[in-house]
Amino acid sequence: MSAAIPKGILGYARYKLKQISYSKESIEINVELERDSRHNHLCSVCNQKASPERRKERTVKDLLFHGWKTFTKVEYYEVRCKQCGIRVEHIPFIRPCARATKRLEEAVAWLCQHLPLTVVALYFSLNWKTVKNIDKAYLEHRFEAPGLDNITVIGIDEVSYRKGHKYLTCVFDLNDPHLIWVGLGKNKETLSKFFEQLGKERCKRIKAVAIDMSKAYIEGVKEHCPHALIVHDKFHIVQDFNKVMDRIRIDEFKKADEEYKGFFKRTKWLLVMNPLRLKEDGKMRLSQLLNINMPLNTAYTLGEQLKQLWECVTVAQFNKALDNWCEMAYESNIKHLMDFADMLKVHRSGLWSYCLYPINTAILEANNRKVGLIRRKACGFHDLKYFILKIFQADNPLPLPLPVP
Template identity: 35%
Template sequence: METFIRKQLRMKSHYVSRIEETDSTLIAYVERIGRRRLSCSRCRRPCPKTHGRTSSRRWRDLSMRDRSLELVYRPFRVVCIRCKRVKVEKVPWAEPWSRVTVSLAMAVALLARKLNWLEVARHFRIDWKTVAQIVERVVAEGLKRRAWKPLHVIGVDEVSRKRGHRYLTLVYDLERHQLIWIGEDRKKETLDSFFRWLNPRRCRSIQSVCCDMWAPYAKSVGEYLPNATLVFDRFHLVRHLLDAVDEVRRQEIRRLSGSDRQVVKGTRFVLLKNPWNLTDAQRDSLFNLTRLNLRLVRAYLLKETFQLFWHYKRRFYAERFLLNWLWKATHSRLKPMKKFAQLVRSHMEGILAWTTLRISNGALEGLNNKVKLVSHRAFGFRTIRYYIAAIYHVCADLPLPDFDEAAV
């Protein structure tokens, strides 16, 4: 067993001298082989001299025979010529300051992408905080090792992290559908910090940005990317339109009484769904609404007419269509539709940019759902720092540290 442990942990200058067994634990005592050279824990270069030893330290390793495996060793202090100081030797089975082996850390990191951290901690019989620290170290290393490619099209979106309008800002590479950066809150300063982190040289390659109509985001993009085209996300705009139609429906329910009110009640999804997705029963319900000639019908027709905008490919015709639609909406005598028309008018440039670039954050909704799943799967996180680390670990496709490199 001693030889097996030595080979598994890739020891070259150390060996397992003896093993103590208890009902739940295997304790392997490690010693240095003769006078073999040891490496500096800082620069990892071999050191010719030693300068005493430290006190005994313990490291947790992967379990064997359903029992926890612990390594016990007294590291040497080495005289490093390159660092010009006395440092603790680099042990091949663990990173400096870590109390778990590299192999256990890699197993924890891989499983933490699939399960919540509490289940991972129970599986390996370690503390939850140990799992959090391992994931943080793996994420920090992955961010350093991540291969950078020029960014041309980015998407900015936010996800709720807590009740009370607490948000995280997420920045994606829309060409590769990859998470790039996470920031706390959704203020202008949040996106400013992303552009500063990215640095001006990388910012110059960005040609277009897609985001919702949140003013702080647009202001930050205009300040740091003056030459980039800002495109307002199609799906956020449609959501505002559907909210306006639904508000008209609520007003009609409050206004009507008797049989007319019964016809309107329960028609929310009938009005918000696309016509080709309606069931036969929903089509009948929509037909009954049109016969009443209510204000709600005008709102529904405005909603369906607006959807034709997304088919235009030339800006001139799209703008002419949009101005005509805005005139109809503002003269519809429907307050929610007028409010939506004002929103469109004040963001015309970003909306019309869709006709030429045709980019949206719609493809990222799956990634946003994945981000939300990280929190739901863990039933929340104790700190925002751990939540951000978990999102990076699961959604950013970061490279894991290589075992061979980590064990050198």
């Protein structure tokens, strides 16, 4: 059997192997390639035939070879393209102006979505900043132009990227659930940038928008998509009601006699958790609390009934059920519940619209958890653009890079 390595395995398409040298001291392998003159010069932008102008050389990093650092030196040409002008020649295994081969970029990017930069840098014997630059360049190329066509239903939510009320606005396509846009801030101006990028014609195709009850988001949607239905999904309404429940719990704790204060401790999550997921001890403590405190009992009962609103099929059913719920909230004479009922009435149209477009922002909340994981794994991000690219990557993970035949 021949000891020669088949050309296809090396992955240097359109090039010939000129020389291989190595250094035991630095544990490096240097591969030198020359163009295969049988192939035409191609423009790296349009991939069309072009005329060579000036010969150049570039040395790029390649994958490790049995633990040895590998550098590949290639010759290439600046070419004159009839359509694009002066451009860099197309090299199948290196992106224009890149300092690493495509396969190294893919391997680094794939590992960076699972491991900290410092660990990936240690594995490839690279500086962590080099790893970050490789990963960032690869992600910029992969997510440079997210598709904004054929979008009719979207979801909008904010996500925290740093302490101190620093937020990003994320927009999802809910028909084919995936992230399509991320912008800095969570105000009307931020959302306007998305709609401006979307364009007036595509804005007209938006039929429904799932959002929370943020005034800024509501105003932004109404300004750019006045015909679209605003949908306040169940998740955010129940989340807001849970905050009301906690405020009632705190008020009742302050008013309770000393002998009953112990029943309120460590019950914050018992009041908002799904009863079916509670253990026996939790069920017993919750039952004791509700038995000794009527306001909390009333709020808890109304909370369970609130969730049933989204089981209504028609707008008429929803409005009737909502009116009944608000009436019970007013009859309770509990200020927090009465204020919450007022808020529901203000946003009534965004609630009953769920019957026409049963959409929600669950995928956005899942995205928020992914973003939190990314931030904790990296111990924070100083490069916001890189952080946004990592958010896109979390929504659309990179496949495991495999050899290309």
